[in-house]
Amino acid sequence: MRYISTRGSAPALTFEEAMLTGLARDGGLYVPEEVPTLTNAQIAAMAGKSYEEVAFEVMRPFIGDTFSDSQFRELIAKAYAGFGHAARAPLVQLAPNHFLLELFHGPTLAFKDFAMQLIGQMFQAALSRSGDRVTIVGATSGDTGSAAIEAFRGLSNVDVFILFPHGRVSEVQRRQMTTPSEANVHALAVDGDFDDCQAAVKDMFNDFAFREDVKLAGVNSINWGRVLAQVVYYFTAAVSLGAPHREVSFTVPTGNFGDIFAGYIAKKMGLPIADLVVATNRNDILHRTFETGAYTKEGVTPTISPSMDIQVSSNFERALFDAYGRDGAAVAGQMEDLKNGGFQISQGAYQMLKDTFKSGRASEEDTQAAIKSYRANNGELLCPHTAVGVHVAEAHLGATPMVTLATAHPAKFPDAVKEASGVAAPLPPRMADLYDRPERVTRVANDLAALQAVIRERI
Numbered sequence: 137m138r139y140i141s142t143r144g145s146a147p148a149l150t151f152e153e154a155m156l157t158g159l160a161r162d163g164g165l166y167v168p169e170e171v172p173t174l175t176n177a178q179i180a181a182m183a184g185k186s187y188e189e190v191a192f193e194v195m196r197p198f199i200g201d202t203f204s205d206s207q208f209r210e211l212i213a214k215a216y217a218g219f220g221h222a223a224r225a226p227l228v229q230l231a232p233n234h235f236l237l238e239l240f241h242g243p244t245l246a247f248k249d250f251a252m253q254l255i256g257q258m259f260q261a262a263l264s265r266s267g268d269r270v271t272i273v274g275a276t277s278g279d280t281g282s283a284a285i286e287a288f289r290g291l292s293n294v295d296v297f298i299l300f301p302h303g304r305v306s307e308v309q310r311r312q313m314t315t316p317s318e319a320n321v322h323a324l325a326v327d328g329d330f331d332d333c334q335a336a337v338k339d340m341f342n343d344f345a346f347r348e349d350v351k352l353a354g355v356n357s358i359n360w361g362r363v364l365a366q367v368v369y370y371f372t373a374a375v376s377l378g379a380p381h382r383e384v385s386f387t388v389p390t391g392n393f394g395d396i397f398a399g400y401i402a403k404k405m406g407l408p409i410a411d412l413v414v415a416t417n418r419n420d421i422l423h424r425t426f427e428t429g430a431y432t433k434e435g436v437t438p439t440i441s442p443s444m445d446i447q448v449s450s451n452f453e454r455a456l457f458d459a460y461g462r463d464g465a466a467v468a469g470q471m472e473d474l475k476n477g478g479f480q481i482s483q484g485a486y487q488m489l490k491d492t493f494k495s496g497r498a499s500e501e502d503t504q505a506a507i508k509s510y511r512a513n514n515g516e517l518l519c520p521h522t523a524v525g526v527h528v529a530e531a532h533l534g535a536t537p538m539v540t541l542a543t544a545h546p547a548k549f550p551d552a553v554k555e556a557s558g559v560a561a562p563l564p565p566r567m568a569d570l571y572d573r574p575e576r577v578t579r580v581a582n583d584l585a586a587l588q589a590v591i592r593e594r595i
């Protein structure tokens with residue numbers, strides 16, 4: 137299995153190389169040269185298997201010879217051992233044809249743990265084999281950062297720097313990033329928004345001298361390994377609802393387009409997914425794009441679902457690559473136009489995207505109303521991101537079972553949840569002292585050189 141860049145002019149890599157490389161050297165994102173497919177019989181045989189076993193079967197065709205089967209099984213087992221639910225990703229029924237896929241039973245209470253815990257294991261195994269040391273730099277709107285820190289804290293061959301937008305993450309998210317005391321963890325509060333943080337990370341990858349000097353690695357969904365690990369729960373959810381004998385639809389609260397892209401890969405692998413619905417908050421660039429065919433940046437507006445306050449949606453580039461018939465030059469051209477504010481998608485590519493994805497948006501009021509009504513009528517306390525998903529899903533319910541991804545635990549956003557529902561969402565006992573732990577954070581200007589200086593000084 138080889139991985140190629142969405143911009144068409146970086147070398148093809150193995151799974152291990154793509155995982156450790158992060159951004160391609162032409163600025164693109166790595167994708168598999170071909171997406172392997174599973175037969176209906178293989179999918180049907182997943183029924184009744186453990187999450188770990190399905191994870192092995194779904195991901196094995198993508199990893200080539202990076203790990204032996206037995207080592208890969210071991211890494212998967214370690215990755216999910218600390219999850220607080222035996223099913224790892226349980227389904228809860230909201231209505232006759234509407235289900236919630238709870239993805240918040242990992243150590244940091246968000247879906248990011250599914251990929252990050254596994255990436256942590258895979259990095260550790262690959263780096264201890266090679267003896268290399270890397271510097272991970274990640275951008276977060278709140279959840280990727282806490283999950284990355286949890287997965288990499290205390291590891292001897294990794295330094296991890298997380299850039300988050302100062303004042304724009306929830307207090308729980310911030311404390312999850314600033315309270316770990318391990319010396320290899322560095323939380324950087326940037327005077328900017330998430331898009332600034334993500335742009336700085338990509339600029340660091342495009343600064344080849346810096347990239348080589350610090351041995352830069354990435355754990356944002358730039359990294360194919362992140363997307364891959366998220367493909368698994370589409371299979372477990374769909375199979376428990378009757379796939380491959382029955383189609384299933386998914387609604388995905390979306391920001392950087394990584395999670396929904398994982399659903400798209402599951403569909404390409406042969407999972408019978410009817411609709412893939414993109415749900416955005418008022419930062420609705422993706423919804424507008426699906427409506428109009430124009431990808432046009434506006435400023436980022438802070439919302440009560442802060443992890444989705446994103447305008448430059450990194451993984452959309454992976455979808456565009458397929459929409460343009462895998463023409464890297466066309467994608468590179470559109471990404472150049474994005475620097476000047478946006479681009480118009482060609483008619484053919486737009487049609488492909490419209491045929492593949494549906495979309496909707498939730499205003500702040502819609503989000504609050506969903507939190508309130510699902511608490512009152514279903515007894516479910518939703519996090520604001522999940523509430524965006526549930527609101528959008530309601531407009532797409534039909535005969536096919538709909539699964540909305542519950543991407544974070546309500547306790548990560550206690551203020552917004554309490555205001556909407558009147559109900560407090562307590563942290564689990566293992567995190568009960570989070571507010572008492574001392575914080576360690578460095579405030580940094582939204583400036584590439586300043587960020588690079590901090591990183592060089594600390595490693």
Ligand SMILES: Cc1ncc(COP(=O)(O)O)c(C=O)c1O
Nearest residue numbers: 279390391392393394395443543
């Ligand atoms: C809780 C939560 N929901 C939804 C999203 C959006 O996911 P993606 O960026 O993969 O679209 C994020 C951030 O990634 C998140 O943290």
Ligand SMILES: N[C@@H](CCOP(=O)(O)O)C(=O)O
Nearest residue numbers: 276277278279280356357443
């Ligand atoms: N919402 C994310 C933003 C980063 O997304 P990623 O999936 O590319 O890591 C976050 O919570 O940080």
